[in-house]
Amino acid sequence: MSSGQVFRWEETEQDKWLGVDGAHWFRVDAKDPRQLRVESNAGELEFRRLFRLDEDLAKHLKVIRKSGPELVPYIALLPGLRVMKPSSVVEETFCFLCTPNNNLARILTMVRALSTYGEMLTGVQAHKFPTVVRIAQIDEQDLRAKGFGYRAQTIPSIARQIVERGGEQWLTNLQSAIYKEAHDELLSIKGIGPKLADCICLFALHHTEAVPVDTHLWQAAKRLYFPDWTGKSLTGLRYRQIGDHFRDRFGKLAGWAHQYLFYDNLKNWRTYRKG
C-alpha cells in the first residue's frame, strides 16, 4: 500500500494493477503480495525508486512509533504504507490540482481526462501525462465540457503561471530548495493554497517533512492533539501549527507519520463525526 500517485493507477482486474509514472508504465500482479510480478517499459531500479523500496520501512516505523506512540494503532492498520516518489514533477503536481474540494471518483475521472492531452505510451493502452506547456494551452471550454467545473479555469491558469516562472524546470529547481522556500514559492501561484503546496512538496518535490493538512488530517489533529479547537475553523495559523507539530516530533519523517492519521480518518470519518 502506497500513497501519492494513486491517481495514475487502476486495478484492471482482481489484484492486477496498471500504473503510469512519467514515461514509465508498470503492470503489477499482486496475487502474491510477498512476490510481486512486474512487467514494465522501465527497469527494476525505477520501480524500486517509485515505491522507495530501498528505504528501510521498519526503521522509519521504529522512529515514528517511538516519537509518536499514539500512532501505533493507526500504523497497525496500514503497516506497509509508504510515501511514493514519483518521477514526474508535472504529472504529480497537476494530479493534485484536481483534488481540492472534490471526491476521489471525480478526481480519477479528471486525471484521466487530463492525461488524454498527453502522448500515447507504447506497449500499453494509456497516455503519458501532458507537459505543463500543453496544459497551459488547454481551452477552458474544453475542460468545462468534460465536467471540470471551475477547475476548467484554474488548472490551465496555474499551468500558465508555472510556465511564466520557468515551466517544468522551475518545479524541478524547487526540489533542491529547502522545504519552506519551496512551499512559499508555490504559494505565490494563484490557485495553490497551503494544502496543495504541501501535497506538491511531499509527493512531487520529495520534501518528506511536508504535512498536507486537508479536511481529514484537520479532523484527526483536533481529536488527538488540539481538542481546544473543536468548533474552530482551519485558519492559516492553525494550519502551520499542525504541520510544525508533526515536524517538531518526526522531522523529515513528518510526511510519513501524518499519513496513518489521514488514511484512518478518510476511511472512518463518518464514524468519528457521529461520536
Added chain:
DNA sequence: TAGGGACCTGCC
C-alpha cells in the same frame, strides 16, 4: 488573523 460565502460536479 478569524470567520463566512461562493464555487463545479457528483456521491452519500
Added chain:
DNA sequence: GCAGGTCCCT
C-alpha cells in the same frame, strides 16, 4: 450536505 481547498471579502 459534503468531498484529499482556495479565493475574496469583512
